[in-house]
Amino acid sequence: MDFPLLISTFLTVFLAELGDKTQLATVAISGTSNRPLAVFLGSSSALVLASLLGAFAGGSVATVIPSDLLQLVASFGFLVIGGRLLVPIFSKAEQATDGDQTPEL
Numbered sequence: 693m694d695f696p697l698l699i700s701t702f703l704t705v706f707l708a709e710l711g712d713k714t715q716l717a718t719v720a721i722s723g724t725s726n727r728p729l730a731v732f733l734g735s736s737s738a739l740v741l742a743s744l745l746g747a748f749a750g751g752s753v754a755t756v757i758p759s760d761l762l763q764l765v766a767s768f769g770f771l772v773i774g775g776r777l778l779v780p781i782f783s784k785a786e787q788a789t790d791g792d793q794t795p796e797l
Contacts, residue, residue: 705743714739 709715718735722728753762 709739 714735718731721735722731725731757765
């Protein structure tokens with residue numbers, strides 16, 4: 693087994709999952725239930741299944757699309773998502789500065 697790959701994958705997924713909507717949903721469900729073990733087993737098995745699907749899909753896609761192109765498409769996708777998240781922030785800041793200006797006579 694390739695332990696450096698295993699460790700880097702674990703750390704990447706673990707850090708990516710901290711504070712995301714999956715963890716928040718798990719906290720919310722756990723807060724409304726008195727069975728934390730059942731919530732843990734349900735959420736962890738869902739994450740394992742989603743990761744399994746991603747690993748198989750990634751392996752299948754990698755045989756058809758070159759890995760450099762796949763990384764470029766993924767990078768572009770993340771840039772688009774990040775840009776779409778930043779646009780409302782900048783538009784609100786722009787509206788706030790426009791409202792502070794007094795019209796010239």
